[in-house]
Amino acid sequence: AQTVTQSQPEMSVQEAETVTLSCTYDTSESNYYLFWYKQPPSRQMILVIRQEAYKQQNATENRFSVNFQKAAKSFSLKISDSQLGDTAMYFCAYGNRDDKIIFGKGTRLHILP
């Protein structure tokens, strides 16, 4: 069965710093998707970035980028120039065709002024 593990329950960084959130997963599939979601205090789940496993190039969305290491089954999220609005819970998620999307337990990120 697939699993997603986020080993950092909580993190704090100063505004404008760079922070990296860790995620590892386990699967026997070769084709799958990985996602990072953000959940601010409003509780809305917002997709931050996605990565298709068949793509070697790491996905990037503005200040957000990932380090996808397929062999190591690692999928970390880097937030550059962090802003106060980045304060949220961040979830790593895994999905593949014809199957469910499963989430890690989340990392609570605090951006300090």
Place this chain on the structure above:
Amino acid sequence: DAGVIQSPRHEVTEMGQEVTLRCKPISGHDYLFWYRQTMMRGLELLIYFNNNVPIDDSGMPEDRFSAKMPNASFSTLKIQPSEPRDSAVYFCASSLEQGEAFFGQGTRLTVV
């Protein structure tokens, strides 16, 4: 499209009462998921549907929980009878061919 729509946003009920949560997925999406979020257990998948058919309900905690999807535009999650430990935020999400999941605003359920 208005996105995934859930109702109600908040529900407070007494222990033993029946609770029904509702979800309207994004039009054209063929997967629908019900998740439960608590501080202790995080985001748990309860059940998911593909083309209105339940595929995996192994996450449904007990027989008190049931979910239906009578058509492509509507799903319900029912708890009968409700218990205080069912208090949580319940999310509905939909996706297309297992792309990213789009979430509703969630229903905060409190059972007293």
